[in-house]
Amino acid sequence: MKLGVFTVLLGDKSLEEALKYLSNSGVQAVELGTGGFPGTAHVNPDDLLDNPAKINELKDLINKYNMEISALSCHGNAVHPQKEVAAKFQKDFEKTVLLAEQMGLHRVNTFSGCPGDSEGSKYPNWVVCPWPDDFLTILDYQWNEVLIPYWEKAVKFANDHGVNQICLEMHPGFCVYNPETLLKLRDAVGDTIGANFDPSHLFWQGIDPVAAIRKLGPAIYHFHAKDTKIDPINAPINGVLDTKHYGDEINRSWIFRSVGYGHDYQVWKDIVSNLRMVGYDYVLSIEHEDSLMTPNEGLQKAIAFLKDVMTFEDKGAMWWA
Structure with missing residues (x-):
């Protein structure tokens, strides 16, 4: 395995400054934002596409600090019911795929997206209940009329340009938010779809990440190292469906934490x-969204914690068996 970082938390630094900082911290890989919600602070496809010289400069810079790129990330909602919003996210996805092709990369991280409840919707509608019966009608529309047709086309586009792993973060608020919905979409459109496995979003839903890992197995294509702390006072009173601002930490039922601050070693x-055990021996990419720590402190604590729990060497032979 390799220790990685999603570099969006270092957006105030140049890419070279970020790489130097991470290399000195013992990080081995970087996940780079190329549009959508992560933005383009370090890598802007508009500057690189069809420009081999600049792409080579980027590769040389990564190599200079003995790094590799774990994935390009353009998390967005390309099935947003407002066409202009969807179109922007779609463009970000397409540019990211084209850049991955030109850089010789095969993984792109994003979200499944979430449509509205009908053709006339203005906003996404995340359905979390089977009743009233209208919700089942909404789910049928979202999956069979929007989501599956969209991803069938997106997978073909990605495959035509050398990207064979679209890593969807199972994120509440979007149609793919747990192993069951990830596998449902994968079964419908093919195994180009896999998981960017982020346990932080699973913890607060009551999902055991180990059981989820066993269920998904070879469908895990990338991993985000982020933790969640369930509040022992608020959650038993209000449950975990919490719409309060992430900055209202003392009143929320759960908050994102640096690894080790939500769950132990x-x-x-x-x-x-x-x-x-399921065959994932790739990068654990730290994503820092801990509102109780600065990016520097949260990242450094996460790096130190993961160095203790990760396994970096090959398994080797069972000399005792």
């Missing part, structure tokens, strides 16, 4: 061990 050791 044993939980994360089990996650790492089970990743290896």
Whole structure:
């Protein structure tokens, strides 16, 4: 396995400054934002597409600091019911795929997206309940009329340009938010669709990440290292469907934390061990969204924690068996 970082938290630095900082911290890989919600602070496809000289400069810069790129990330909602919003996210996705092709990369991270409830909708509608019966009609529309047809085309576009792993973050608010919905879409459109496995979004839903890893197995294509703390006072009173601002930490039912501040060493050791058991021996990419720490402190604590729990060497032969 390799220790990586999603560099959006270092958007105030140049890419070279970020790479130097991360290299000195023992990081081995970077995940780069190329549009959508992550933005383009470090890599802007408009500057690089069809410009081999600039692409080579980027590759040389990555190599200079003994890094590799784990994935290009353009998390967005390309099935947003407002066509102009969807079109922008779609363009970001297409540019990211084209850039991945020209850089010789095969992984792109994004969201599944979430449509509205009908053709006339203005806003996405995340359905979390089977009743009233209208919700089942909404789900049928979202999946069969929008989501599956969209991803059938998106997968073909990606495959035509050398991208064979579209890594969807299972994120509440979007149609793919747990292993069941990830596998539902994968079954419908093919195994180009896989998971960008982020346990932080699973913890607060009551999902055991180890069980989810076992269920998904080879469908895990990328991994975000981020934690969640369930509040022991607020969650038992209000449950976990919480719409309060992330900055209202003391009143929320859960908040995102740096790894180790939501769950202990044993939980994360089990996650790492089970990743290896199902065949995932790739990058654990730290995503910092801890509102109780600065990006520097949260990242450094996450790096130190993961160095203790990750397994970096090949398994080797069982000399005792």
